[in-house]
Amino acid sequence: MNRFTLTALFAMAAPAAMAAPTEYPLTIDNCGHALTFSARPDNVVSIGQATTEILYALGQADRMAGTALWFNAVLPEFEDENERVERISDNMPSFEAVVAKRPGFVPTMFEWMIGEQGAVGTREQFADLGIPAYVMPADCEGKDNLVGADGTRLAPFDIQTVWDSINQMARVMDAQDAGDALIADLKARETAVVERAAAMNLPDSSAAVWFSSADLELDPYMAGAMGIPAWMLERLGLRNVVTSDEEWPTVGWETIARADPSVIVIARMDRRRFPADDFEEKLRFLKSDPVTGQMTAVKENRIVILDAEAMHASIRLIDGLEVLAEGMDRLSK
Structure with a gap:
């Protein structure tokens, strides 16, 4: 049951x-x-x-x-x-x-x-x-x-x-x-995880959320400023470095690198429309690319892997908050 x-x-x-x-x-x-x-x-x-x-x-x-x-x-x-x-x-x-x-x-x-x-x-x-x-x-x-x-x-x-x-x-x-x-049940879990994140006391921590890319050589699809992942970040006290109002805008890695987010969140999915749907391909890219490899989050392995469905308006949204909060523990260590 x-x-x-x-x-x-x-x-x-x-x-x-x-x-x-x-x-x-x-x-x-x-x-x-x-x-x-x-x-x-x-x-x-x-x-x-x-x-x-x-x-x-x-x-x-x-x-x-x-x-x-x-x-x-x-x-x-x-x-x-x-x-x-x-x-x-x-x-x-x-x-x-x-x-x-x-x-x-x-x-x-x-x-x-x-x-x-x-x-x-x-x-x-x-x-x-x-x-x-x-x-x-x-x-x-x-x-x-x-x-x-x-x-x-x-x-x-x-x-x-x-x-x-x-x-x-x-x-x-x-x-x-x-x-x-x-x-x-979902509301109770939301309250608990928000309280847990607040207790970490991480001022001015930021994040970028990478869903996928049509091609790894192209600009990635990142979570916009007013969408569901942005809500997740805000609830946990993180600032989204992407400012577009589009749901999943394409944003250049140079722009993201200049913002140097404290945490990078990447989507894990079983879908395979694009090569970057594979989270392991995302990880390889982040660590090998000369631009992304210089970001603090990559150097210090502050990368949170989150199910794609946990970034949608679903019952998994609270699961996503909980996994993200676990990843935030790295910022305080």
Whole structure:
């Protein structure tokens, strides 16, 4: 039994704390679009590891018909659930592959998957087939996904959008108690890790977060000033050396080297679109390149390896905070 399910069971053991069941038809507002569900959905197809693992944590694997778009291996506690759900694609699925499952609900973690220029399809295409397509609020609220390769933040990322995502998906699936328990667990862990970082007393420490690169000879994709990794750094008392409002702007290594961050965070992923998706290739580059090799963080091995999915608006976000806090211990030694 995984820790999320166990927490949910404790919550449901207290009848007074139980939420009212979902009343259908249910209509929710999703990034300015009204989605209506006539009943609890079957054959859910989740496009994105974040939405998939939320559904697993809510105990909804038995109502899922497929998943797609993975960055890391599934969390160990969800391996059994994941074995029972078909993986339509490791990366971007086709519209035809998704609708072939006759889904009653298609949630995604990224608006560029389902949106005005959706790589899988538009909301209208799904709506024409009577399929509610849902985008996590973390990727559409306070963000313009039509500007920049991965969108541009109009306001800093707000963790409330993750809680809203879990709440809404729990209501859709009539799993409110599991959703409440999941959010309570994540909030408690967030509080604990922030307190731990504050106790380290590391004034003016900084960081740079490297997701990947289209080519190791090209400028890397770094975490922008208002995105999710920037929120993580701020919560732990670190300053992001990248100032762009784009989600993942390309920034020259010379610029990053001049900023000389105290810590470099690199993404580890199983995806292999680019050579730099391999974190070991990142490490080799940092240590061998004449520019990056001169950075203090590289010389002193202040490099934190973080699962890519922990840099997304997901239940792994708090895992990422915890791993990053462990890496910050090196700054005080």
